[in-house]
Amino acid sequence: MQNKSGHFDAILLCFRCRHFYNLTRVFFLACDAVPFVLSLCLRKIYSRLRARLKLSFNMSAAGEEEENAADLKIGDEFLKAKCLMNCEVSVILEHKYEQLQQMSEDPMNQVSQVFEKSLQYVKRFSRYKNPDAVRQVRELLSSYQLAEFELCVLGNLCPETVEEAIAMVPSIKSRGRVHDDEAIEKLLNDMSLIKKFE
Amino acid sequence: MSLLYDSFVLLRINHSLSLDLSFCGSGNLGKMFFHIVLERNMQLHPRHFGRDLREKLVSKLMKDVEGTCSGRHGFVVAITGIENVGKGLIRDGTGFVTFPVKYQCVVFRPFKGEILEAVVTMVNKMGFFAEAGPVQIFVSNHLIPDDMEFQSGDMPNYTTSDGSVKIQKDSEVRLKIIGTRVDATEIFCIGTIKDDFLGVISDPGTTS
Structure with a gap:
């Protein structure tokens, strides 16, 4: 009779009317069990959620959690942003540098270190020097239904073989799109042609 | 009942996990x-x-x-x-x-998982530093292929045993970013060259 659930008094009260007893017991048991099961489930959901959040934190760009929170916030800002290839950046920066040159005698004094380093970097690593060639590459790559970042990685690295292209941009193969090896090969060939004739 | 509920929860979480990963994938793959x-x-x-x-x-x-x-x-x-x-x-x-x-x-903005090219600025026995524009990237010697050995001297470098590939100051390397640390005013990256199609692109030693 000493029910563990702590509703001893209530049960005692009901004890006299025996036919009532079973009903109340079921009721009290249910009262006890429902929050218990619920709390168990909630705890499980909570721990799984935490694990999941941690996982997604690790997956995203920066190392610290606060930064990542910021990262999640910027998501759509960067989704709207346009990705640029090194050669495009080089065209933009050189244009800006020329403008500064016209305005003052010593443009290197005017520009920031970040600008200077970026300009050096993109000059060194841009495959296409000629603005027309840059435009052609952009047109060519955008005709292949590539995502912005895939386009830029291919334009930046100019892989020579299909295997190299897939190693650089695994998603062109894995997303189940219509990029078979021949299509990729044709793309790479066209790119090297532009390079040859610029 | 709890078991059923549990599997339901699991299912839902798996579902959202895959969603998350696809989002992260698109966010992380190289954009510079x-x-x-x-x-x-x-x-x-x-x-x-x-x-x-x-x-x-x-x-x-x-x-x-x-x-x-x-x-x-x-x-x-x-x-x-x-x-x-x-x-x-x-x-x-x-x-x-x-x-x-x-x-x-x-x-x-460098992202994790991105492949890019960089110029080596410093080599020591811990690894080497490279620079991609304003960003510093460190490649530890654990993330350099095992067949490359550190050679000290006035021009410290990493060289393969047959001497065909050499990483030294001013080499151009292609590397993959595996981690970033973002400060308020600076970004540091950790890179690796221990993967297919990564490593030295051009070597200043062979051209000069």
Whole structure:
């Protein structure tokens, strides 16, 4: 009779009317069990959620959690942003540098270190020097239904073989799109042609 | 009942996990330079009010923003255009006016998982440092292929046993970013060259 659930008094009260007893017991048991099961489930959901959040934190760009929170916030800002290839950046920066040159005698004094380093970097690593060639590459790559970042990685690295292209941009193969090896090969060939004739 | 519920929860979580991963995948795979629209509230001193208020505002914006680095957007390399300048609001007590300015700019932001090219700036026995634009990337010797050995000397380098491949100062390497640390004012990256199609692209030693 000493029910563990702590509703001893209530049960005692009901004890006299025996036919009532079973009903109340079921009721009290249910009262006890429902929050218990619920709390168990909630705890499980909570721990799984935490694990999941941690996982997604690790997956995203920066190392610290606060930064990542910021990262999640910027998501759509960067989704709207346009990705640029090194050669495009080089065209933009050189244009800006020329403008500064016209305005003052010593443009290197005017520009920031970040600008200077970026300009050096993109000059060194841009495959296409000629603005027309840059435009052609952009047109060519955008005709292949590539995502912005895939386009830029291919334009930046100019892989020579299909295997190299897939190693650089695994998603062109894995997303189940219509990029078979021949299509990729044709793309790479066209790119090297532009390079040859610029 | 609890078991059933449990599996249901599991199912849902798995579902959202896969969603998350697909999002992260698209966010993480190499993007370096972006053209992006940002907004900033500019405070302007009343002495600049006049015909060339707009020019003053723009030149102040360039001075303030270009070359800065924020964890959110990375390095702001150059402002390329002004989208619009909002209505100014006079600050109480100072007379300064705050203008919300929307501007387009080129930003530089490295992402995890990205493959890019960089110039080696320093080599030591712990690994080497490389530079991609304004960003410093460190490649530890654990992330350099095992057949490359460190050689000390006045030109420290990593060389394969047959001497065909050499990483030294000013080499150009292709590497993959595996981690980033974002400070308020700087971004550091950890890279690896221990993967297919990564490593030295051009070697200054062989050309000179």
